[in-house]
Amino acid sequence: MAAAGGGGGGGGRATTSGCGLKRRYSPHDKEEETMNQDQSSKEDWCGRLWNGMDLLKDVTENKHVLPTGLEGIDTLLGGGLRQGQLTEVTGPSSSGKTQVCLHSASHVAVKHMGVVMYLDTSNSFSPSRIATIIDGTNDLSDQRGFDLPHKERLKTMMRSIVCKSVFDIFGMFEVLHQLEVSLLNDKVKSGGRKICLLIVDSISSLLAPIIGGKYPQGRSMMISVAMILKKLAYKHNLSVLVTNHMVSAGNGAVKPALGESWKAVPHVRLVISRVHGSNICTATVLKHTLLASGRTAKFVVPS
């Protein structure tokens, strides 16, 4: 069965030419031959067949866990945000979703785990808040640069957070395409810090306006964005964190926005809520690939 994995690779050309050779010797199957020539010219099967041990090896070696810096959320998630997975944080407005995003970005910057790309759709990114968070955790472990003055350390940490503003879905496609191209080119040269976390604050504000109505193009774009994010996460070992808002579900209840088709997209879904006036938030797991769902935990957003 290990031979199955060895057939792929090289853009799939090995496997398709294997199919093609067999097909050419049986010319009575004309339809398959034309379809196969079509396939090898378009080269749309760029994957390979994995077996279980390869998958396990890839996950344990390449896909690590990025802690968010908020203890309650880290215990719920089993350590933090996992690379290769898409995590969704949803909740009513002013429940702390943006704070979770800012804390995750700061924590990755402080621990020098890599570059963070923050896609901001509603102007909620606040550099002063990031600086406050970093200052709050700064006197702990920071191996390199302890001889630099405080301002210099802050600058190097904040340089590893790249923030881009995105205001509509087409801008989003553009940014993701550029990211994909730059990641593919960076594979050639080594060194430097690679991006390890991609945050989209409020992906629902980009998607919710387009998915209503009776034409399917809006939902088709939503699923396309989701597939691109998951492909980036898996291929380049990124962890993707997105936020979503709540809409009413009838009878006064609330449910996460973006509908039923979106429920099948994230690997991990969390709902957070905050009692008005305090900074203790409660998080509940709606869905997790590894751990049981329905567990809750409280966490504190330090102010």
Next chain:
Amino acid sequence: MAAEAGRDPRAWLAVDETAAAFLSRLLSSRPPITLPPPLHRSPLRPGNVVEIAGPSNSGKSHLLLMAAVQCILPKEWEGIYFGGLGRAVMYLDLDCRFDVLRLAQILRNRIAEGCRSAHLRNGDPENDGTKDEFQCSLENTLFSDCMQRFLYARCCNSPEFISALKTVKSQSRREVSSAGIYFVMIDSIGAFYWIDRGSQPARENKGRTLQSITESVVHELRKLLQLQPALVLVTKAPIYGEGTTTANDFNRVSSKYILADSTGLGYSRQEEERTLSNREYMPSIWQSFVTHRINLQVEEAEVPSVLESEVLPVHTSEWVQPYLKTKGKFSIMDDGVSLIQ
């Protein structure tokens, strides 16, 4: 000439094989498969296509993983009986949500449980949970053997899916049939539904509409099943949520209920919404390809688990095709599924 003409009709009436021979040939080449619960109620054979439908978080992917573990475990190994099939599984991940750590967890728990029960039966003195190195290395060898039998491919759009099916077919043409693929699993057949519906049927696209893509998928699966008889397990997530209706559906549904006096039918409001959300969205060529259907739901009531601190939600399963009156209830544990009642 007359003799030849007279001989041929009699040749037509000659017996090919008796029914007993036919049945025994069928049972040996396509033996019945018993899947772990709750899929055990209906007898299944290679060549059947089972569709597991249910809303998000109802346990569909978990059932696929349970069936996969059942298939890749050997029947017996080093004297320990596991009761598996020892064949390969092909998992096509269209949702891209597969977590290999979950599969590894379930497999390790099953192996540990099998070894533990074997030791208990042999009456070994060291059954207090400590394992020696030899046993650990045995379990690791079995674990890696089983994981090598699990094949995985992920697809990001429908053309990739169709190419993956073609690759699987050409791979299985070369493999020895004894270690061949016995289960084919497709996670979430409706994953590209909106993308395919939203794509315009342009002439250079060769008409890649939802209809034509589903026809290609069914065509490839049929050819694969002809080459290598396998059991196909497919999960399907709903597209429309509970309580959402388009304007046309609302008129149609409400008029039907006004005529038929819905209170007399005994439907609760929750069930009405569920029947609306379970509406079939796959084209009819797919619906006629599927031979068995099971629906999963999550109930609101909860049952206390072994650990006092957690309550586990109750899932129900209902066989729609072939129709069984009783609904099964189960809940999902760390290493499998436990049936209730």
